[in-house]
Amino acid sequence: MDVKTVTQQEMQDVARRLRAAGTRLITIVGYDSGDTIQVSYFFQPFPEGKAETYRVVVPKHGGNEEVESITPIFPAAYIAENELAEMFGVHVKGVPGRFFLHESINAPLRRKAP
Amino acid sequence: MKTTIQFGPQHPVWVEPLRLKLTMDGEIVKDCELEAGFCHRGLEKKFEWDYNKGAYLSERICGICTQHHSTCYCTAVEGTMGLEIPRRAAVIRTIMLELERLHSHLLAIGLTLESIGFENLFMLCFRNREIVLDMFERTTGNRVLHGINIVGGVIRNIGPEMAKELEDFCDIMEKRCLDLKDMILKSYTIRERMQGVGVMSEQLARDLCVVGPVARGSNVPYDIRAVAPYVLYNEIKVKPIVETSGDCWARSVVRVRELFQSIDIIRQCIPLLADAGEDIFAKSKTLPEKEYFTRVEAPRGELFYYAKGKKSKEMDRIKVRTSTYGNGPGFVPLIKGSHLADVGLITITFDPCIGCFDR
Numbered sequence: 443m444d445v446k447t448v449t450q451q452e453m454q455d456v457a458r459r460l461r462a463a464g465t466r467l468i469t470i471v472g473y474d475s476g477d478t479i480q481v482s483y484f485f486q487p488f489p490e491g492k493a494e495t496y497r498v499v500v501p502k503h504g505g506n507e508e509v510e511s512i513t514p515i516f517p518a519a520y521i522a523e524n525e526l527a528e529m530f531g532v533h534v535k536g537v538p539g540r541f542f543l544h545e546s547i548n549a550p551l552r553r554k555a556p
Numbered sequence: 557m558k559t560t561i562q563f564g565p566q567h568p569v570w571v572e573p574l575r576l577k578l579t580m581d582g583e584i585v586k587d588c589e590l591e592a593g594f595c596h597r598g599l600e601k602k603f604e605w606d607y608n609k610g611a612y613l614s615e616r617i618c619g620i621c622t623q624h625h626s627t628c629y630c631t632a633v634e635g636t637m638g639l640e641i642p643r644r645a646a647v648i649r650t651i652m653l654e655l656e657r658l659h660s661h662l663l664a665i666g667l668t669l670e671s672i673g674f675e676n677l678f679m680l681c682f683r684n685r686e687i688v689l690d691m692f693e694r695t696t697g698n699r700v701l702h703g704i705n706i707v708g709g710v711i712r713n714i715g716p717e718m719a720k721e722l723e724d725f726c727d728i729m730e731k732r733c734l735d736l737k738d739m740i741l742k743s744y745t746i747r748e749r750m751q752g753v754g755v756m757s758e759q760l761a762r763d764l765c766v767v768g769p770v771a772r773g774s775n776v777p778y779d780i781r782a783v784a785p786y787v788l789y790n791e792i793k794v795k796p797i798v799e800t801s802g803d804c805w806a807r808s809v810v811r812v813r814e815l816f817q818s819i820d821i822i823r824q825c826i827p828l829l830a831d832a833g834e835d836i837f838a839k840s841k842t843l844p845e846k847e848y849f850t851r852v853e854a855p856r857g858e859l860f861y862y863a864k865g866k867k868s869k870e871m872d873r874i875k876v877r878t879s880t881y882g883n884g885p886g887f888v889p890l891i892k893g894s895h896l897a898d899v900g901l902i903t904i905t906f907d908p909c910i911g912c913f914d915r
């Protein structure tokens with residue numbers, strides 16, 4: 443699995459470029475490695491091509507880390523970004539941050555920093 | 557005057573809970589709000605345990621496409637270990653995947669017909685679906701949660717007698733599906749009720765990245781079996797079935813036509829069993845270590861699993877993106893501007909699986 447690590451600003455440019463090329467967004471996957479939150483974006487070129495993965499690494503600093511949203515570029519990212527926000531306790535700019543979970547549950551997939 | 561109507565969480569048109577908050581102006585829906593999470597079970601957290609048990613857990617995500625979930629999970633975990641499954645296991649998995657598509661599509665078509673009040677045809681669909689479930693019981697021992705997939709292969713073989721039975725099943729099923737197809741496609745009532753309702757344009761389908769029959773009904777030929785082949789689809793070529801009109805009718809017609817595609821694929825797989833070797837299981841010498849993602853074409857569309865191991869028996873992270881999750885953003889723009897009487901029909905032609913959606 444080839445992963446390209448990019449910064450948040452570069453990710454916006456990548457998303458715009460892929461959107462213009464007609465690429466489909468598969469999903470966004472969050473992962474807590476202990477001291478960072480890794481956000482992976484999976485894209486599928488359409489009609490043909492190999493899936494591409496881009497990763498943004500966000501250092502943890504006690505909660506509400508900020509992640510730039512790609513929902514304005516890819517409307518399909520709306521549910522995935524909300525889920526990312528509620529599951530990992532990060533703040534994705536421009537989305538409500540609640541979709542599946544009740545308000546009483548906070549960041550169930552977030553791990554304690556080592 | 558504007559009124560607000562709560563459509564769900566308990567509504568007879570869906571079996572599972574989903575809530576739509578509709579703002580009405582007379583009979584027309586002006587605004588729609590989607591709320592999910594009523595059967596959120598936290599399975600992604602639960603997946604952080606023994607990778608061998610994960611295959612059974614993944615089947616529990618959805619009661620309809622259990623085989624697709626466990627195949628996708630097993631392929632992802634096998635990818636993290638670099639494990640190749642024996643050819644016979646791949647053939648058996650393919651047969652099971654297509655059998656499951658058959659019964660899922662029959663269920664979806666039946667429920668769509670029921671939602672427009674055609675109960676006789678609904679029962680006919682379910683009678684045909686019963687034969688597929690009986691076939692599952694004969695081949696895997698279980699009707700719904702089959703439990704034959706494990707990491708490294710399958711646990712039940714399909715012998716020559718069972719292959720013969722599968723062939724007979726294909727003949728019976730094809731005849732019954734042909735009858736069903738004639739009844740549905742030639743019916744003036746069904747066509748009039750469904751044509752032009754809930755139109756998703758090709759551009760909207762591309763923008764929202766919808767998957768499965770919803771995308772293919774809107775002239776987007778997106779089928780993972782063709783785009784990124786898995787198990788045996790490298791050999792058995794699948795041409796995506798596409799309809800152009802994008803309405804409820806087109807989505808249903810795609811499902812009806814895919815029934816025959818599935819029967820055809822099963823027929824192509826059965827002869828491959830004869831010279832596929834005897835092994836159905838490969839034992840891994842390593843533990844899950846790398847990260848890997850894999851996709852299968854579930855009956856409702858693309859199903860995605862991301863797996864990450866940590867060189868121990870427990871998995872580090874499993875992410876599941878189901879097909880209804882991909883189709884979720886499509887509900888709102890279609891419902892906006894439609895009649896209240898069409899809301900049930902539009903949502904049911906998406907074939908929503910809320911168990912998948914919430915996980």
